[in-house]
Amino acid sequence: xxxxxxxxxxxxxxxxxxxxxxxxxxxxxxxxxxxxxxxxxxxxxxxxxxxxxxxxxxxxxxxxxxxxxxxxxxxxxxxxxxxxxxxxxxxxxxxxxxxxxxxxxxxxxxxxxxxxxxxxxxxxxxxxxxxxxxxxxxxxxxxxxxxxxxxxxxxxxxxxxxxxxxxxxxxxxxxxxxxxxxxxxxxxxxxxxxxxxxxxxxxxxxxxxxxxxxxxxxxxxxxxxxxxxxxxxxxxxxxxxxxxxxxxxxxxxxxxxxxxxxxxxxxxxxxxxxxxxxxxxxxxxxxxxxxxxxxxxxxxxxxxxxxxxxxxxxxxxxxxxxxxxxxxxxxxxxxxxxxxxxxxxxxxxxxxxxxxxxxxxxxxxxxxxxxxxxxxxxxxxxxxxxxxxxxxxxxxxxxxxxxxxxxxxxxxxx
Ligand SMILES: Cc1ncc(COP(=O)(O)O)c(C=O)c1O
Numbered sequence: 074x075x076x077x078x079x080x081x082x083x084x085x086x087x088x089x090x091x092x093x094x095x096x097x098x099x100x101x102x103x104x105x106x107x108x109x110x111x112x113x114x115x116x117x118x119x120x121x122x123x124x125x126x127x128x129x130x131x132x133x134x135x136x137x138x139x140x141x142x143x144x145x146x147x148x149x150x151x152x153x154x155x156x157x158x159x160x161x162x163x164x165x166x167x168x169x170x171x172x173x174x175x176x177x178x179x180x181x182x183x184x185x186x187x188x189x190x191x192x193x194x195x196x197x198x199x200x201x202x203x204x205x206x207x208x209x210x211x212x213x214x215x216x217x218x219x220x221x222x223x224x225x226x227x228x229x230x231x232x233x234x235x236x237x238x239x240x241x242x243x244x245x246x247x248x249x250x251x252x253x254x255x256x257x258x259x260x261x262x263x264x265x266x267x268x269x270x271x272x273x274x275x276x277x278x279x280x281x282x283x284x285x286x287x288x289x290x291x292x293x294x295x296x297x298x299x300x301x302x303x304x305x306x307x308x309x310x311x312x313x314x315x316x317x318x319x320x321x322x323x324x325x326x327x328x329x330x331x332x333x334x335x336x337x338x339x340x341x342x343x344x345x346x347x348x349x350x351x352x353x354x355x356x357x358x359x360x361x362x363x364x365x366x367x368x369x370x371x372x373x374x375x376x377x378x379x380x381x382x383x384x385x386x387x388x389x390x391x392x393x394x395x396x397x398x399x400x401x402x403x404x405x406x407x408x409x410x411x412x413x414x415x416x417x418x419x420x421x422x423x424x425x426x427x428x429x430x431x432x433x434x435x436x437x438x439x440x441x442x443x444x445x446x447x448x449x450x451x452x453x454x455x456x457x458x459x460x461x462x463x464x465x466x467x468x469x470x471x472x473x474x475x476x477x478x479x480x481x482x483x484x485x486x487x
Pocket of ligand 1: 172173174205207251252253278279281324
């Protein structure tokens with residue numbers, strides 16, 4: 074397209090814009106299980122959009138200078154989160170633009186701390202098999218050695234493998250609460266013992282589970298300890314723009330000890346523009362996500378989140394039971410939140426996925442082991458029975474050779 078010389082009327086432009094959106098898969102639907110955007114119902118969506126609108130055009134970079142209200146919003150979100158994750162009085166936190174940014178900052182802080190302790194590189198970052206690629210991205214950007222484990226123990230971080238991979242240059246250990254592929258929380262308590270012994274920075278990635286696990290725990294589900302109640306957790310990330318139901322652009326990085334703040338903050342003042350000092354990677358960014366995060370925590374309260382968690386976990390349990398009842402289907406481990414993966418020892422799982430797609434079910438996939446990957450949204454709660462019926466039928470069709478696997482589509486590229 075060439076940049077038009079003359080402008081066009083807004084109505085005309087919006088019509089064209091909508092025609093692009095019409096070519097996209099809807100971002101939420103009863104038969105869509107791939108997540109990425111998080112639907113908590115129309116009321117929540119409207120509330121979140123309205124709240125984001127209040128601050129959409131405020132630049133969060135300028136908060137310290139001209140937006141004291143925004144500074145207060147950030148501090149209030151952080152104090153609510155510190156309380157939710159049993160943080161000690163020494164803890165602090167900051168908001169970032171997303172989960173990946175929070176992970177990058179955690180690794181960067183560990184690196185700065187290691188250097189300040191006089192340690193010499195090249196430094197190693199220990200990453201369990203199922204942890205998010207944001208950790209590898211961080212290692213790549215910072216010239217660190219990413220030691221990515223290649224197998225798991227019951228779909229969780231493999232403690233023996235981790236012990237064996239820690240050398241003198243290790244500075245950082247990642248844990249997931251839960252991991253994206255398997256939806257299972259790592260044994261954070263055991264990892265904390267290892268981290269303390271080797272003086273590693275232990276980061277708990279609760280980007281997905283941060284708004285599920287505490288409420289599941291309150292509901293009586295058996296949730297492993299994953300937060301600052303575990304001695305040895307150095308930092309924890311949680312995405313408000315995922316299951317906090319805030320608009321995009323809101324994650325938090327919490328530090329157990331304010332002393333580590335200096336390793337995260339970047340300050341520069343050797344230019345004519347004055348002092349530039351930020352806790353995050355981004356410069357300018359909209360405060361809309363932040364505002365909607367604050368508003369959602371006020372509107373829903375812990376009771377509201379608990380109700381949603383109860384609704385989705387009840388559906389999840391129904392789904393897991395139904396999957397287990399289908400001969401040949403095997404759920405991978407015991408998922409803690411809304412992510413479930415299942416495989417089959419008797420059928421080609423990708424052929425099964427192909428058959429389900431033909432019936433309108435859009436799911437994710439895992440490559441190791443090959444599995445169908447589901448993210449359960451609030452909208453999917455109403456489609457569990459239909460999903461299970463179609464899956465049963467499709468298993469029969471696969472056994473009759475009706476479906477064959479195409480390439481495994483497990484791609485999140487942009
Ligand atoms: C466990 C986990 N950590 C981190 C991230 C990265 O979050 P974001 O996409 O907001 O950068 C994701 C994204 O799905 C995730 O599931």
